[in-house]
Amino acid sequence: MLTFYHAPNSRSTSIRQLILELGVADKVKTVEVTIPRQDGSGARDPKNPHPEGKVPYLTDGEDYVRERAAIILYLTDRFPEAGLGRPVGDAQRGRYLSWLIWYQGVLEPVTILNWAKLDHPAVKASLRDYDTALQRLDEVLGRQPYLLGDDFSAVDLLCAGPFAWFGDQMPATPAIRDWVARCMDRPAVRETAER
Incomplete structure (x- = not known):
């Protein structure tokens, strides 16, 4: 098990x-x-x-x-x-994997660095910065409701998490805020909160 x-x-x-x-x-x-x-x-x-x-x-x-x-x-x-998820062979498998790894390797680190007010050109050159991460999310979410299109997926659950967790402490665009609200308006989120 x-x-x-x-x-x-x-x-x-x-x-x-x-x-x-x-x-x-x-x-x-x-x-x-x-x-x-x-x-x-x-x-x-x-x-x-x-x-x-x-x-x-x-x-x-x-x-x-x-x-x-x-x-x-x-x-x-x-x-x-x-x-x-998107199984091997699915037309969106590459996008699915890319968002998962982007979260772990880009969004979470730059979010922490932004929150801690740590800034260095080497960080921006290698990881990007928070504003660039926001721009990437806004670009996608400005034209579709979820990161992979019309349907909620596990990448939405992962990537929306910090915005939900930190709320207004994390700057976000209207498209990102609307996406986070959609991601948090789910039975699994409510059930987890109740526990």
Whole structure:
């Protein structure tokens, strides 16, 4: 059985929402763990097998997956019938993979750097900057409701997360704010919040 290690109100919340969106909560055992928090609360949990004590973490027998984009890819490939991923051979597979990796390698780092007010030409040259990331999102969301077109997918769940989490603290365009509102107006989001 798949086992998902989760700490509420952390990065693993998006994976909890994905499991609900996929309709596979009965196929994935969820183990709540504690983690060290930025405010100094929490602690590393001995029952969490993640080598750094972080979440999310997913095990599948002896195998494991860490990092949100990898877990999302693993789960959407494992449960393709939900239609939240794009399987090998799908006409949008490349776009799907690109958004997953763009989030992990560009959006999250530049968001953190922008929030921390850290700026350096080397960062902009290699990662881009927050304004460029916003421009990319706005360009796509200005012409379609979701990142892959007309339908919500796992990349929307992942990429909208920081905007939902930080709210007005993250500058966003009207098209991005509308997209985030659509992504947050889902049963899986409400169910996760209720728990």
